[in-house]
Amino acid sequence: MEDKSYAKMKGYMLGQPRLVNSDGMYEVVGRASISPIDKQVPELSQKIAAKNNHIYSYEFGGDDVLQQIDLVLEIKKNHIGNKPCTLFTPATAEYWDDEKLKEFDKIIIKRLSMNDWKNSQFLRTETLSESDYLNMDEKIKSKIVFFVDYEHSDISNCKDENGSLKLLFEFIDWAKNLGVEEVIFLEREKGVRVFPIARNSLILSGWHLKAAKATEEAGKLYSLMAVENSHMKIVFKTRVFAENSDIWNLARVHYYYEIFN
Secondary structure: OOOOOHHHHHHHOOOOOOOEEEEEEEEEEEEEEOOOOOOOOOHHHHHHHHHHHHEEEEEEEOOOHHHHHHHHHHHHHHOOOOOOEEEEEEEEEHOOOHHHHHHEEEEEOOOOOOOOHHHHHHHHHEEEHHHHOOOOOOHHHEEEEEEEEEEOOOOOOOOHHHHHHHHHHHHHHHHHHHHOOEEEEEEOOOOOOHHHHHHHHHHOOOOOOOOOOOEEEEEEEEEEEEEOOOEEEEEEEEEOOOOOHHHHHHEEEEEEEEEEO
């Protein structure tokens, strides 16, 4: 199967939310962005209900999705059922609710700095602190993934390559000490240098390379190269600018995002 674009794959999948064959695995993920005051909720619910049979799993995000957590749980209960659901949030402290978050399979938290004050300034909201994570219920903490937008984080502020690598590894150690078991680093620019060096350094120190994955999100392509050891998983997510690139075609797992607005 040479052409792995979503448009081509929809023909092969025939409405299936997941297809597994000798070429690999292909999965459709629904992504919905919900605003703090969302007047389109009834329409959004209807769109999700209409396409639910074609969606394998869901992601819910937005500027402050935790403020609308009850709404998300209502959509999940009425239209999604037991399908895997992920929440993408800056972890605003005011709206964090352990009990309600237990309903989600994964909680991806955008984090731009190890420093609590800087992180809140970057994200323009009062976010969970280091002590919050250290004292968090272990069942909730086991669901947490830190998402680091490299270009907007304070890691990239260090223009020296070695200095940037040092900060990246410090972030990994910091997350590990908090008990967070997965970190995703995102880079959109061409000519990525730091990510391959970091990945290879981890492999040389005993981390294991996982099978390559790829995503198509609103027409944009990304590769996901992951390494893991017995304690953590680190994912390097990089923008791919050509659908026929080796890293896109060699990926054994492809996720295609259905965007709900």
